[in-house]
Amino acid sequence: MSADAVGRHMPAIATLDDLAAMMAADPHGHRYELSPEGVLSIMPPADGEHALIATRIMAWLLAAGWPVDQIAQVVGLAIPGAEGVSGGRIPDLVVWGQPPANPRQVWLPAANVLLVVEIVSRGSEAADKAAKPREYAGAGIPQYWTVDRDAGQTVTMYRLVGDRYEMRAATPLAWVLNTSVTDHLSLN
Template identity: 70%
Template sequence: MSAEAVGRHMPTVITLDDLTAMMAADEHHRYEISPEGVLSVMPPAGYTHAIIATRLMGWLLAAGIPADRVAQAVGLRIPGVTGGVGGRIPDLVVWSKPQAESVWLPVADVLLAVEIISPGSAAMDTAAKPAEYAGAGIPQYWTIDQDPGQTVTMYRLDGTRYQAGATMPLAWVLNTAPGEHGLD
């Protein structure tokens, strides 16, 4: 299908309901939208990406974080500074308490959002999303590179911006307790 054919059927303004319908109709892509209305279309995660997310989730669960406070690839409502609402799908989210069933969850109780950087998402994961997550008040943001060490960079919210903290291989993180990183 051509871009012209797709564009002809695209709504003028895309809502979170539109994104939900797009994802239901297309299991081969992940759709997100910035609070300003910029649509992003990404291919599904690859094997290495999925294994990193699974290892991190297993670590959290084994450390006693309740399963209803951790989720992979769940939608978050990201409020914008101009009143718009975006929808982002972090690779992993940790909440301070269980959430109500919804496609797009609020960010109020999010303790940590994690993005595993894929070749096509590096700019989004290191520039756009950190700014949006910080603006939404998410206290911690981690990125994980798919390099040989699977390098984790941990950011903490300092006012309205993230400050880079520790950077270490994922294997090292998995040998610590989540409480050491503020995830109790």
């Protein structure tokens, strides 16, 4: 899809329904996200390393007995904003305390989300480390992790304290995957 084609059909104010339609029409599998302030972001599909990191974390959770219907990769989350406006983010991994009530929706509510994981890719650093933490904290998501694409695949873990995240730990992914899920994630 060319920039000209997108621009010609772009609504003045994009909604989550518009984003779902754009993703459905995109033959290249880009991710379309919308901040609660209405800022549109278009990201290329994830590469192989990115997908493997998400799969390793998901397998770790499953091996620890986390229910499969409470974990999802690349699922849309509706992020509440001011004056009833909602943004939409597509985290790399989401863990719920309870399964979503209606998983057939494109944009699932952030209610009951325990953890969001974002794997930092070239070009996503600013969103993953500044904008998204503010939005996820505003949605009340108790834990937020970023995974850097450095040599150790550093996992930086944040816990919600009040209305913002505080860093709890930064450690290599291999170390996290060799520890207990309960050391890092509350089971309720």
